[in-house]
Amino acid sequence: MSSIRQNKVERVVQEELSMIFQRNARELCLGAMVSATVVRVTPDLSLARCYVSVFAGPPKEEVLENIKLNVSKIRGEVGKRLKNMSRIPELSFHIDDSLDYANEIDELLKK
Numbered sequence: 001m002s003s004i005r006q007n008k009v010e011r012v013v014q015e016e017l018s019m020i021f022q023r024n025a026r027e028l029c030l031g032a033m034v035s036a037t038v039v040r041v042t043p044d045l046s047l048a049r050c051y052v053s054v055f056a057g058p059p060k061e062e063v064l065e066n067i068k069l070n071v072s073k074i075r076g077e078v079g080k081r082l083k084n085m086s087r088i089p090e091l092s093f094h095i096d097d098s099l100d101y102a103n104e105i106d107e108l109l110k111k
Contacts, residue, residue: 032057051096
């Protein structure tokens with residue numbers, strides 16, 4: 001069960017990541033449109049698992065690899081924007097495949 005503080009941190013980190021991806025799409029996302037869909041923070045606020053969806057562009061794996069290469073820069077940007085947080089969680093990025101899974105189920109139901 002997530003605490004209120006965890007939920008607030010998750011929401012704020014997700015919003016900041018979305019803005020960072022939007023502003024730096026060419027550099028960080030290889031020109032693809034990337035959206036931070038879900039952020040899950042551990043109870044001690046030391047790690048944030050960030051799930052991203054990749055639309056219209058290079059293969060998802062390439063975009064994710066480039067994001068992982070720039071994770072320290074992204075974390076620094078988040079830290080600059082969230083000055084009131086004493087400690088910024090480590091960021092771990094993963095592909096959000098929930099849309100693909102939903103489409104697969106939808107196709108199976110149509111049969």
